[in-house]
Amino acid sequence: MAKLPTALFNVSQIKALECLAIQVQDVSGLELMIRAGNAVFQQLRERWPDAVQIAIFCGAGNNAGDGYIVATLALQAGLSVIVYSVIATEHLKGDALAAYQLYHEVLGRVETFVPEPSVMAQMDVIVDALLGTGLYKPVTGIMAQAIAFINHTDSPVIAVDIPSGLHADTGCVMGCAVVADCTVTFIGLKQGQFSGQAADYCGSIVYDALGVADAVFTDIPATICRVERLSLAPRQHYSHKGHYGHVLVIGGDQGYSGAVRLAGEAALRIGAGLVSIATHTAHAGMINLGRPELMCYGVENPDQLLRLITKASVVLVGPGLGLTAWAKDLFIAVINASHAVNPLNAKIPLVIDADALHFLANARIKNPDWILTPHPGEAARLLHVSTSDIEHDRFAAVSAIQMRYDGIAVLKGSGTLIASEIIAVANTGNPGMASGGMGDVLAGVIAGLLAQGLSPKEAAQQGVYLHGLAGDKAAQHTGERGLLASDLLPYLSQLVA
Known part of the structure; x- marks a missing residue:
């Protein structure tokens, strides 16, 4: 055979x-x-x-x-x-x-x-x-x-x-x-x-x-x-953190600070040179207590956020963002700044995840430079249909999202689908990954790969593949039931070593 x-x-x-x-x-x-x-x-x-x-x-x-x-x-x-x-x-x-x-x-x-x-x-x-x-x-x-x-x-x-x-x-x-x-x-x-x-x-x-x-x-x-696994190019000895991108993670409403922490650390573990987190002032100083490599900033208004966006090479918005007025203001600021010029003199690529997809569903705008990462429920909101409609034909659904919003669409689930000019299927991962925080880790992985120079299609496909593979390796150690999103983090760095 x-x-x-x-x-x-x-x-x-x-x-x-x-x-x-x-x-x-x-x-x-x-x-x-x-x-x-x-x-x-x-x-x-x-x-x-x-x-x-x-x-x-x-x-x-x-x-x-x-x-x-x-x-x-x-x-x-x-x-x-x-x-x-x-x-x-x-x-x-x-x-x-x-x-x-x-x-x-x-x-x-x-x-x-x-x-x-x-x-x-x-x-x-x-x-x-x-x-x-x-x-x-x-x-x-x-x-x-x-x-x-x-x-x-x-x-x-x-x-x-x-x-x-x-x-x-x-x-x-x-x-x-x-x-x-x-x-x-x-x-x-x-x-x-x-x-x-x-x-x-x-x-x-x-x-x-x-x-x-x-x-x-x-x-x-x-x-x-x-999707087949690609080998990342080895790093040059003379390189420094600036060569591997700066990811800005935006989110973490009150009670959801763990989401941005997971996304930020995932971006670091997958190899991003720098990671900043923009979140509520109330808990900004606590997020990096266990991970001092994360740079955390309290932001209360769009003006404070814009100063951080201009320093980033990739922006991830959505993990734990919430649906408050604060969250909406930050989302709008990101969208308005998405065509701004970053330090690399290019349009800032975006990863739109979680609650940010809720706002996007009402905005109905297109952007060739973003990656959308909905689960079936979020996909249903993006297309204004039911979740059962999404699951009835996942291939048609991911294609419809990509056509409506442009960029790259990632429809999460068993056999995650990644739509660009073609549809790719990633078959790594296991049922133990059906737990809170896994999507935040995936979004961070994709953003971290983008920051290192992978194309949006490569970052999305390889991000999904490596995220699932890390979940499989973690499950071999802990078992599927009770698998935590943070259990994946050590394996991410092993996979890109």
């Missing part, structure tokens, strides 16, 4: 790739189906070498045809195989029918699916070949019963191409979906396998191009990609 590529495709692109491969390489649809079945069976044998009892759940389409190929191979290998079909096999057509006939020729056993728990008691592995990438409506009826049946067994599950019930374009569960331990996917990676709910259903993703030539992929380029 090949290493996972970076390119991700939607369903229409996958279909086009398959059709082009058939035309260009003179390979039949049945041959591709046989290759797919071989890929799944090979993975089944590698992962569960002692498995003897194999149950294969088949539907009506090409996904079922792949399943019948797996069944044929398993039977020929001397395994005990039962295919459970949710339809009458006489309704099969095309390549799926041809695959079924191959199984029938080796005297394969097919039973109509009946949801009786005793039937599956002795199965070592279940193969999910019910539904493929053509799913566009909620799963109901006998198909939903079969999915529920699979999920209630204790047997490991390997999914053919995509877990049945998972939308290949959005990653949403269409009513119900198979929870797989492994998914073997073909020709191209499906974008829906890498964001949203998909992580809870796909298990380990294994890729096989089925022999499709590289030239086919050049004719249908992907518009979505997975």
Whole structure:
């Protein structure tokens, strides 16, 4: 099996790739189906070498045809195989029918699916070949019963191409979906396998191009990609703090001083040369008691803030900002000053996070030089829709935010999305990071990378990737449950060392 590529495709692109491969390489649809079945069976044998009892759940389409190929191979290998079909096999057509006939020729056993728990008691592995990438409506009826049946067994599950019930374009569960331990996917990676709910259903993703030539992929380029880690250039011995930028973090309303502290330290840990914090005078002197490298200033009005902005090379506004008149005044000051000239004689790049996004949603302005970092609730406010609308299609949502506000849009969550001229997906991170302060750390990381000269797209993509990777490393030490945002900070400096 090949290493996972970076390119991700939607369903229409996958279909086009398959059709082009058939035309260009003179390979039949049945041959591709046989290759797919071989890929799944090979993975089944590698992962569960002692498995003897194999149950294969088949539907009506090409996904079922792949399943019948797996069944044929398993039977020929001397395994005990039962295919459970949710339809009458006489309704099969095309390549799926041809695959079924191959199984029938080796005297394969097919039973109509009946949801009786005793039937599956002795199965070592279940193969999910019910539904493929053509799913566009909620799963109901006998198909939903079969999915529920699979999920209630204790047997490991390997999914053919995509877990049945998972939308290949959005990653949403269409009513119900198979929870797989492994998914073997073909020709191209499906974008829906890498964001949203998909992580809870796909298990380990294994890729096989089925022999499709590289030239086919050049004719249908992907518009979505997975983020890969970049190596930062080593620092020159003669460099000094001024070479690595000055981040100004603005926020920390009464009771929320920890947010700017986390963001500021994250910027330092990721390598920013200097970090200043503009916050309430009441607690400005206390924020750096445990981190004296932070320069903290009390600001009560926009004029005081502007003097700090002119010294910064990157401005991060939002962590713990609040929604008071003080917060609004500071946000407006930042927006008005965003086209001012900083010490590097360039427009000041902005990172807009947390409460600052609330004000932005009402402002409806554009700026090519900012990075927006909403979670789904904040994204909903930016687009004036519901949170469920955002989660229904995260790819469409992040694209809409980027188009409406310009710059770079980062939609946080499982499989965080980063939209620029393309959409990138970062798959580092873990559920333990669902805790307060994680977003503040991410915003600080992105700002710190910007300060060191990375482009906005690179800073956003690498910031999300490294933030998640730091969370993964921290979770290895502390466990996921109870993971704190501050637990990530030591690992950030390790990752960029």
